[in-house]
Amino acid sequence: MATGRTGDTEAAPEQPFYAASIGKSFTSTIVAMLSDDGQLSFDDPIGEYLSTSILDGLHTIDGTDYTDEIRISHLLGHTSGLPHSLPEGGKMFLNTRLEASPEGKTLFDEMLADPDRTWEPEATIEWAKRNLEPHFPPGEDCYYSEFGYNLLGLIIESVTDQPYHEALKEFLFDPLEMEHSYLPPFSEPAVDSELPTAPFYIGETKLDVDTVPSLSAFYAGGQTVNTAEELFRFHRALVEGKLVSEETLQEMRQWNKLWQGIDYGYGFVRIRPFPFLERFHSWGGLGASSAFMVYNPSIDVYLVGTFNQWSYMRKSMMFLFRTLRSISKVERT
DSSP states (O other), rough: OOOOOEEEEEEEEEEOOOTEEEEEEEEHHHHHHHHHHTOTTTTTTTTGGGHHHHHTTSSETTTOOOGGGGGHHHHHTTTOOOSSGGGGTTTGGGGGOOOTTTOOOOOOHHHHHHHTTTOOOOHHHHHHHHOOOOOSSSTOOOOOOOOHHHHHHHHHHHHHHHEEEEEEEEIIIIITTTTTOOOOTTTSSSSOOOOOOOEETTTTTTEEEGGGGGGGGGGGGGGGEHHHHHHHHHHHHHHHHHSOOHHHHHHTOEEEEETTTTTEEESOEEEEEEEEGGOOEEEEEEEEETEEEEEEEETTTEEEOOBGGGHHHHHHHHHHHHHHHHTSSEEEE
C-alpha cells in the first residue's frame, strides 16, 4: 500500500525510496560474507585494512591512543566509541550528546549548507577527527556511529579491491536481482524505475536524494535507494541462510542495548517494545527517513516501508507495533 504524491505522480508500493541507515545492513552483510569466505575476520584490527592517514589520530581519549584496539566487530556493533555525524547522535533516537564542531556545527549541518558537495568517505573521517571526540575506549559501551560504518566501507574496498558501490552490486544487488537499488551519487540502478524516487523530508524541507550530492557523506552508513520489494528480498534471503552461514548470522545478532527498546547487533537492530512479550520482538534495519525493514520470527512476518520523514521515527515504531499486534490476532489455517 502507498499514499501521497511525488510531484504529479501518485505514490505506489513499487516506488523507490531513500532507505537511509537500512543500508548499514548491506555493509555488515558484505563484511559477513567476506568473513565466511575467509578474507577477513570480525576480530581483525582495523589497522590491517586502513591507511596510516586514516588511522592517525582516529581514536584518542585524554592523551591515550586506542586506535590499535579497534576491531572490525567494534565498528559493526557500534562499540568502537567513535562519534556520530548527526545532531545529538540522531535526535530521533534519544541520544543526548551534541556531536558538533567547536563552531557548533554537525557534519549534517555542513551537508545541508553545501548540498552540491560530494563527500568522499575519507573526508568524513577527517572531519570527525578535526571536530569531534571519541566517547569511550573500544568495547566499553555502545554508541551509534556513522563514521564507524564509513570505515567499514573503506575496509570492504580494501579487501575486494573495488569501490563500495560496486561491491554492493556484486555481492547483493545483482545476485538478488535488486535492479532498482543503487547508491546515489556513486551509482545508478541497473533498471530505471518508471516511478520517481520518493523525496526525503526533514520537517518541511524536501530533499530530492538523486540531486543532493552531499548525502554521499553517509556512504556505507546508509544512503541507498531501494524499493520495498527489493529490501524484502534481501532480508528474506538473509533469514533463510542464502547469504551467510547460520553461525555467522547468529554472531551478527548478538545484541547490545543501544536505546530504550532497541538493541544493536552487526548492522541490524532488535526492536523490543515490550521486553517480556517476545511475540512482538522483531529485527532488521531502521533508517532516519523513518524507513523500516524488520522480520518478526514469532509470526513469520516481514514489514518493509517508509514514511520518508526524518521526524516520524517514533510514529513509524508505533506503526510497526500496531501492525504486528493486528497481524498476531489473525487466525492462520
